[in-house]
Amino acid sequence: MSDKVADGTPMGKPVPFRGGGFLPRSRKIVAPILFIGLVAFWEWGARTGFISPLILPAPSEAFEAFKNLLSSGLLWQHLAASLQRLLIGWFCGTLLGVIVGTMIGLFSVARSGLQPLVSAIFPIPKIALLPLFIIWFGIGEGSKVATILFGTFFPTVIATYGGIDNVDRGLIRMGQSFGLSRMSIIRKIILPGALPAILSGARISAAIAIILLVAAEMIAAEFGVGAYILMAGSLMATDQLITGVAILSCLGLIFAWLIGRAEKYFLKWR
Amino acid sequence: MDLSLRNITHHYDEVEVLRDINLDIKQGQIVCIIGPSGCGKSTLLRMIGGLERPASGEVLQLGDPPADCLNPLTYIFQDFALLPWRTVEGNIGLVLEDHKIGAAEREEIIADVLARTKLSEFRSAYPRQLSGGMKQRVAIARALSVRPAVLLMDEPLSALDSQTRELLMDDLVDLWEKENYTACYVTHNLAEAVRLGHKIVVLSRRPGEIHEIVEINMPLSERTNENAELEKIQKRLWNLMRDEARAADMELVNER
Numbered sequence A: 001m002s003d004k005v006a007d008g009t010p011m012g013k014p015v016p017f018r019g020g021g022f023l024p025r026s027r028k029i030v031a032p033i034l035f036i037g038l039v040a041f042w043e044w045g046a047r048t049g050f051i052s053p054l055i056l057p058a059p060s061e062a063f064e065a066f067k068n069l070l071s072s073g074l075l076w077q078h079l080a081a082s083l084q085r086l087l088i089g090w091f092c093g094t095l096l097g098v099i100v101g102t103m104i105g106l107f108s109v110a111r112s113g114l115q116p117l118v119s120a121i122f123p124i125p126k127i128a129l130l131p132l133f134i135i136w137f138g139i140g141e142g143s144k145v146a147t148i149l150f151g152t153f154f155p156t157v158i159a160t161y162g163g164i165d166n167v168d169r170g171l172i173r174m175g176q177s178f179g180l181s182r183m184s185i186i187r188k189i190i191l192p193g194a195l196p197a198i199l200s201g202a203r204i205s206a207a208i209a210i211i212l213l214v215a216a217e218m219i220a221a222e223f224g225v226g227a228y229i230l231m232a233g234s235l236m237a238t239d240q241l242i243t244g245v246a247i248l249s250c251l252g253l254i255f256a257w258l259i260g261r262a263e264k265y266f267l268k269w270r
Numbered sequence B: 001m002d003l004s005l006r007n008i009t010h011h012y013d014e015v016e017v018l019r020d021i022n023l024d025i026k027q028g029q030i031v032c033i034i035g036p037s038g039c040g041k042s043t044l045l046r047m048i049g050g051l052e053r054p055a056s057g058e059v060l061q062l063g064d065p066p067a068d069c070l071n072p073l074t075y076i077f078q079d080f081a082l083l084p085w086r087t088v089e090g091n092i093g094l095v096l097e098d099h100k101i102g103a104a105e106r107e108e109i110i111a112d113v114l115a116r117t118k119l120s121e122f123r124s125a126y127p128r129q130l131s132g133g134m135k136q137r138v139a140i141a142r143a144l145s146v147r148p149a150v151l152l153m154d155e156p157l158s159a160l161d162s163q164t165r166e167l168l169m170d171d172l173v174d175l176w177e178k179e180n181y182t183a184c185y186v187t188h189n190l191a192e193a194v195r196l197g198h199k200i201v202v203l204s205r206r207p208g209e210i211h212e213i214v215e216i217n218m219p220l221s222e223r224t225n226e227n228a229e230l231e232k233i234q235k236r237l238w239n240l241m242r243d244e245a246r247a248a249d250m251e252l253v254n255e256r
Ligand SMILES: Nc1ncnc2c1ncn2[C@@H]1O[C@H](COP(=O)(O)OP(=O)(O)OP(=O)(O)O)[C@@H](O)[C@H]1O
Pocket: B012, B017, B035, B036, B037, B038, B039, B040, B041, B042, B043, B044, B206
């Protein structure tokens, strides 16, 4: 306003830019670089003695342990045992969870009866129930699968009925106004509307399943990644322990990736 | 098929919303309902279509709907109510799938209504890809696909900008010229009411009672934008509503 040229027209200066930011994007190359950097630093620390091998074995040693595991053929036995428990438990828990969650979402009787029960049992750490499961389902596969099943069941129930509660009532009313049958409304309007919530519930329950898998396998399991880690721990074989933990982490990543693919496919309309 | 509303009264808990509404909707007629905010227009429309039960009184169908009619009382909603996970064609298919019609005939109906609403190119688009006006045209196409006897519209153009509104209004008029559909049209917009209505029902503020019924005999095709007679009617409607609207506005403020 004050800076005017002789003829009276204002000079003008650009409006300061204050927008932008707050939009974190994931850049594909950052994560691998950071990961490789960390491992390289760790390896360097172990070689120079900066990190004592008693505290943390070098990555190369852990990799040696992994190669031993691979060449002895034990890797597949451990993985097969773990995956079987994980898949059966997670699949049954999720399926039952979706069914019960749908009933709570749709029927008043189920809602008033089951919702308080679910809320009461959900926060109990299922690991605390493991001894009970062993008594009920035996010390073999039964108790391990049951732990995972129970652990994934409750979050799925809550995600499912939460998703159903959030389905736009206007869409349901639209379905009724066109004379759609009750079954059609549930199948074509309510369940697809709740699917985003169900899938994000599946993401959480997959992580819970892996946590419970290890806990369950630490009791009386001959094979399984959890058993392998427990054995390594009791022998103070930290290189094997790191290997086991890395395998678990990979399992988690693969699960998350699969669910991400499912989301991309089923929710492409978003 | 005509509709007849007899002594409709309704309340939500203690709040009386509608009081003693008597109204006839004759075949081939467009009845517009106007009234101040919160007077129960949407509630009344839900009752006409059987989505809600009045506390007392009844809505009667006089005569049978035409034999080929799949869903006699069909709504067009203000917020379009399209399923976001279905394409345009899927959204129309949704309301046909429950009826006993073959796949070929269903396909034929979909192609026909899409052509009538000029949407054929957008068959496989998802709702998020469409503009507001196009979404409402999809909803109109969906409503037409079930060959309704009466169209029930609750502020169908309110969510749209004014240019789109004009265009869709023309579409509704053209469509009426061709098919003479029966309709009940709820709106806030007096200009829409005088453009489209054969009969305009003015409701009072809550509890909604019929304040006056204005009939307009001018054919729809002659109702152009700057029409002295229509403007006179619109002014009269506004005079009827003004005090009610002001009072209704104050009421809502006082309640909070
Ligand atoms: N399900 C409900 N439960 C309780 N009160 C309701 C319910 N639906 C509507 N009401 C009340 O009934 C009155 C009439 O509502 P309605 O939606 O029919 O008004 P309206 O004339 O359509 O208003 P607007 O012009 O804002 O769309 C309002 O005061 C509203 O708060």
